[in-house]
Amino acid sequence: MGSLVENAIQRSIDAVIKRDRNAAQEVLDSEQRINSIELEIDALAIDLLALHQPMASNLRFIIAALKINSNLERMGDLSVVIAHSARALIESPAIEPMVDIPYIAGIVQSMVRTSLDAFVSADVDLARSVLASDDAVDNLRTTCFHQLVSFMQKDPQNINPALNLLTVTRTLERLADHSTNIAEDVLFFVSGVDVRHSGGDGTANPR
Amino acid sequence: MGSLVENAIQRSIDAVIKRDRNAAQEVLDSEQRINSIELEIDALAIDLLALHQPMASNLRFIIAALKINSNLERMGDLSVVIAHSARALIESPAIEPMVDIPYIAGIVQSMVRTSLDAFVSADVDLARSVLASDDAVDNLRTTCFHQLVSFMQKDPQNINPALNLLTVTRTLERLADHSTNIAEDVLFFVSGVDVRHSGGDGTANPR
Numbered sequence: 001m002g003s004l005v006e007n008a009i010q011r012s013i014d015a016v017i018k019r020d021r022n023a024a025q026e027v028l029d030s031e032q033r034i035n036s037i038e039l040e041i042d043a044l045a046i047d048l049l050a051l052h053q054p055m056a057s058n059l060r061f062i063i064a065a066l067k068i069n070s071n072l073e074r075m076g077d078l079s080v081v082i083a084h085s086a087r088a089l090i091e092s093p094a095i096e097p098m099v100d101i102p103y104i105a106g107i108v109q110s111m112v113r114t115s116l117d118a119f120v121s122a123d124v125d126l127a128r129s130v131l132a133s134d135d136a137v138d139n140l141r142t143t144c145f146h147q148l149v150s151f152m153q154k155d156p157q158n159i160n161p162a163l164n165l166l167t168v169t170r171t172l173e174r175l176a177d178h179s180t181n182i183a184e185d186v187l188f189f190v191s192g193v194d195v196r197h198s199g200g201d202g203t204a205n206p207r
Numbered sequence: 208m209g210s211l212v213e214n215a216i217q218r219s220i221d222a223v224i225k226r227d228r229n230a231a232q233e234v235l236d237s238e239q240r241i242n243s244i245e246l247e248i249d250a251l252a253i254d255l256l257a258l259h260q261p262m263a264s265n266l267r268f269i270i271a272a273l274k275i276n277s278n279l280e281r282m283g284d285l286s287v288v289i290a291h292s293a294r295a296l297i298e299s300p301a302i303e304p305m306v307d308i309p310y311i312a313g314i315v316q317s318m319v320r321t322s323l324d325a326f327v328s329a330d331v332d333l334a335r336s337v338l339a340s341d342d343a344v345d346n347l348r349t350t351c352f353h354q355l356v357s358f359m360q361k362d363p364q365n366i367n368p369a370l371n372l373l374t375v376t377r378t379l380e381r382l383a384d385h386s387t388n389i390a391e392d393v394l395f396f397v398s399g400v401d402v403r404h405s406g407g408d409g410t411a412n413p414r
Contacts, residue, residue, distance in 0.1 A: 067277070
């Protein structure tokens with residue numbers, strides 16, 4: 001599931017940056033497979049809960065897997081959103097420079113990969129490093145937003161492509177948020193500590 | 208949790224439609240309370256799983272409650288997004304007519320209320336009626352989008368307010384999506400049938 005979603009994100013970004021129609025189509029084609037794996041994983045997790053009645057860290061692991069599964073499915077949907085924007089962007093003339101999208105995309109992809117690595121290796125330090133990147137993405141997205149608004153104000157012809165680029169940057173930020181959710185779920189399952197809503201440093205909210 | 212989130216959505220919409228600064232502030236103030244109740248409910252659900260090892264419909268109920276809890280927390284965040292747009296809109300001159308936002312907001316609020324009623328009363332028919340409204344919201348949002356783009360193209364002065372109204376309509380659509388998620392979780396917990404990714408008619412995906 002993780003690698004399907006990582007691949008969908010990669011191809012959706014290729015579609016935007018390289019104006020690659022095939023990449024956009026691949027993302028649209030992968031959605032159904034991601035949706036059906038989500039259902040399979042959910043059903044497996046619920047069967048594990050019902051049949052084995054796990055305790056303590058095993059229980060937390062399964063709850064974390066359920067939540068991560070749901071985040072990954074939404075990340076698949078978000079790569080479809082980016083692929084649709086890419087298709088619209090390919091129809092209009094190329095915009096140079098494409099603000100900071102390649103740079104933001106690089107950070108977001110690294111957050112996604114690191115959050116999944118943290119889950120697989122139950123690595124608290126890796127998970128914390130994801131939380132630290134989220135603010136950087138928010139700031140970059142705000143800068144992009146202002147650049148794109150000035151670009152729209154300069155010429156009404158720019159409005160449609162700029163709106164599509166706004167969708168791409170906003171969606172990249174949402175992908176970063178989902179990676180943060182995954183990292184928080186990893187911290188909860190490894191340490192039994194719920195770090196959500198605690199200010200982003202990966203401490204507090206014991207339970 | 209449900210009534211706090213319903214209230215936050217109501218006040219965020221009041222802030223947009225009535226240009227009500229106090230309503231926007233109330234929404235920002237309610238976020239922390241919603242976040243802490245999310246953590247409480249999660250902890251309670253996990254304790255129930257650990258201590259009582261529930262089976263069949265009780266297990267499904269708790270899994271549904273965990274998922275609904277996570278949806279409600281995000282809906283609280285989305286009402287904050289609307290409240291921020293409202294504050295920006297109040298700074299600029301009023302726009303008339305405010306496209307179909309009051310109408311869309313009415314449908315979305317009804318979806319939210321119905322999905323929560325369906326959960327409380329374990330009512331499959333109510334849950335299915337929520338799924339039926341989701342397409343209507345998507346279509347209305349698309350119409351709004353085109354109206355707002357023409358409005359931006361007419362005068363660059365309109366770009367900033369129109370972008371805020373686009374954020375409001377997009378966020379209303381996401382609230383509708385979360386209500387749909389809740390309705391799907393109700394169908395799963397009541398009937399043991401997973402209707403996600405089945406085409407929206409509330410049938411199929413037995414498990």
